[in-house]
Amino acid sequence: MVHLDDRGATAAKGPGSSRRPHWAWLVVVAAFFALVGAAGFRAAPSVLIDPLHAEFGWSRGTISAAVSINMLLYGLFSPFAAALMERLGMRRVVATALLLVATGSGLTVFMSASWQLMLCWGVLVGVGTGSMALAFVATVTSRWFVRHRGLVSGVLTAAGAAGQLVFLPLVAVLATDHGWRTASLAVSGAALVVVPIVLLLLRDHPRDVGTTAYGAEQGHEEAVPPPAAGSARRALLVLADAARSRTFWLLAGGFAICGASTNGLIGTHFVPAAHDHGMPHTTAASLLALVGVFDIAGTVASGWLTDRVDPRWLLGVYYTLRGASLILLPQLFAPTTEPPMWAFIVFYGLDWVATVPPTVALCRQWWGMTGPIVFGWVFAAHQVGAALAAFGAGLARDQLGSYNLAWYVAGGLCALATVMSLRIRSRRVCPPRA
Numbered sequence: 001m002v003h004l005d006d007r008g009a010t011a012a013k014g015p016g017s018s019r020r021p022h023w024a025w026l027v028v029v030a031a032f033f034a035l036v037g038a039a040g041f042r043a044a045p046s047v048l049i050d051p052l053h054a055e056f057g058w059s060r061g062t063i064s065a066a067v068s069i070n071m072l073l074y075g076l077f078s079p080f081a082a083a084l085m086e087r088l089g090m091r092r093v094v095a096t097a098l099l100l101v102a103t104g105s106g107l108t109v110f111m112s113a114s115w116q117l118m119l120c121w122g123v124l125v126g127v128g129t130g131s132m133a134l135a136f137v138a139t140v141t142s143r144w145f146v147r148h149r150g151l152v153s154g155v156l157t158a159a160g161a162a163g164q165l166v167f168l169p170l171v172a173v174l175a176t177d178h179g180w181r182t183a184s185l186a187v188s189g190a191a192l193v194v195v196p197i198v199l200l201l202l203r204d205h206p207r208d209v210g211t212t213a214y215g216a217e218q219g220h221e222e223a224v225p226p227p228a229a230g231s232a233r234r235a236l237l238v239l240a241d242a243a244r245s246r247t248f249w250l251l252a253g254g255f256a257i258c259g260a261s262t263n264g265l266i267g268t269h270f271v272p273a274a275h276d277h278g279m280p281h282t283t284a285a286s287l288l289a290l291v292g293v294f295d296i297a298g299t300v301a302s303g304w305l306t307d308r309v310d311p312r313w314l315l316g317v318y319y320t321l322r323g324a325s326l327i328l329l330p331q332l333f334a335p336t337t338e339p340p341m342w343a344f345i346v347f348y349g350l351d352w353v354a355t356v357p358p359t360v361a362l363c364r365q366w367w368g369m370t371g372p373i374v375f376g377w378v379f380a381a382h383q384v385g386a387a388l389a390a391f392g393a394g395l396a397r398d399q400l401g402s403y404n405l406a407w408y409v410a411g412g413l414c415a416l417a418t419v420m421s422l423r424i425r426s427r428r429v430c431p432p433r434a
Contacts, residue, residue: 023203024144024214028152030201031140032159034094037194038101038132039163040171040187042070042125042263047172047285049272051180052117060272062114064394067268068387069122070129075259075383077130079376083235084131085139089204093131098191098198100128106188109181133383135376138360142372143205147215149364150357154303157356158296168292172271172285238373247366250420251359251378254315256385257417258355261322261410263382264389266291266348273403278335287337287345294349302354311358315421322351323414330404362424 049063085093104124111117137156141149167187174183206212242248267288274284305314325347332341363378364371393406 022214023206023209023211026201027140027144027203028156030198031094031136031156033194033197034098034132034202035136035156035159036163036166037098037191038129039160040101040105040167040190042074042129042160042163042267044105044167044171044183044187047168047175047271047281048180048183049268050275050281051175055180056112056114058114058117059398060394061391061398063117064268064391066114066118066122067394068391069118070126071259071263071383071390072387073123073126073383074130074133075380075386077127078133078135078379078383079235079239079373080232081131081133082135082139082373082376083232083238085136085204086234090136090139091198091202091204094136094202095195095198097128097131098195100131101125102188102191104128105184105191108184130383133376133379135372135379137356138363138372138375141360142364142369143213145214148307150303150306150361151300152303153306153357153360154300157303157353158299160353163292168285168289169282172282176282235373235376238367238370239377241370242367242374242377245366247362247424248374248378250424251362252381254319254417254420255355255359255378256381257319257410257413258353259382259384259386260389261326261414262352262386264386265326265393265406265410267386268390269393269397269403269406272397274333276397276403277333279333279337283337287341290345291349291352294346295352295354298350298352298354299356301350303357306357306361310426311361312421312424312426314358315355316418318351318355319414319417319421321347323411323418325351325411326407326414327411329407365426 049060052058052063053060081093081097101124104120107124108117108120111120137153140156141152145152167190170186171183174180174186203209206216270288271281271284274287275281302314302318325344329344332338332344334341359378360371360375363375367374389406389410393403396406397403
């Protein structure tokens with residue numbers, strides 16, 4: 001006989017029985033691998049810009065436009081995916097999304113025109129990865145955890161960094177030694193490998209396996225009635241409700257700057273910017289992957305802190321330090337990696353997506369059970385900022401011959417994000433939402 005103990009762990013009751021892990025942790029494992037798989041193709045653009053430019057003659061602005069479409073759809077589809085998960089379930093949505101990523105990545109090997117790059121790299125992969133964006137993290141933590149929500153948010157957010165860590169050096173080596181097509185096929189295959197893991201371990205609700213959320217009290221049942229409206233309509237209704245609050249716009253504005261200063265700028269243009277200063281692509285890609293190593297530690301630590309510290313203050317500190325480091329970055333580029341650059345990589349890694357756990361926590365504080373969908377819209381703003389920065393920085397490089405202006409503008413915007421975060425009002429109790 002199986003029962004729940006008071007700590008939310010599933011235990012086997014009977015002579016000689018041993019305690020089994022709560023199913024919530026199996027869901028975390030499946031979600032982690034799904035997010036790692038989705039991160040693979042998002043890691044590719046920064047090391048494929050120069051190979052694509054060399055083979056097809058497309059400008060960096062054109063290639064960056066495809067990256068921007070990817071980032072924009074990645075964010076804009078996120079709230080609809082969160083609502084779709086309420087109707088169809090996480091397992092179906094995530095498995096389908098991985099197949100879409102694999103298809104989009106694999107089809108790039110046949111492209112011969114820039115519109116095909118935008119279709120495969122931008123639209124297909126953008127929608128696929130958007131279905132496994134950080135709104136997926138918010139959905140998992142809201143449904144499956146009462147205790148350790150902040151910590152689990154940090155661990156799952158770090159999955160994206162782990163994907164970058166795993167794929168970025170591999171993509172760089174494959175693109176350098178065997179061509180960018182081999183790199184794209186490797187990413188496609190990695191996404192396919194994750195599909196069976198998702199189908200085996202991911203479950204939509206604790207009740208599907210006869211348990212309750214981890215840390216829930218005995219007899220607790222989750223309040224997740226099926227939505228009355230369609231997924232798209234529900235996502236829009238939640239947006240209309242949240243948009244009446246100043247808090248939503250402060251969170252969305254700050255997170256747009258977060259996206260601009262991470263995925264849009266550093267994630268897309270760090271490697272070509274370093275190459276402009278004589279650094280080999282593989283070395284620069286390894287440095288960006290190292291950002292992923294420290295991002296794992298920084299994001300998990302941020303999740304732990306979010307359970308204990310006011311998330312508004314955490315966001316203020318993160319944005320302040322990030323802005324200062326970006327303003328210093330142009331002076332750190334060199335053909336080789338000197339100690340100041342190592343210091344930047346370590347710090348930026350710790351700060352990379354440390355903003356996510358406190359942002360998820362604020363959405364949950366203010367909007368309760370609809371918090372994951374609200375966070376999906378906040379994350380959409382993140383990707384709008386990333387898309388604008390990716391395209392703008394590429395255009396600046398084409399017109400000015402340097403990325404310096406992009407670094408300075410991003411540093412100034414981070415100061416604005418600090419102010420916006422500190423102006424959010426605290427809220428302890430969430431009214432029920434439809």
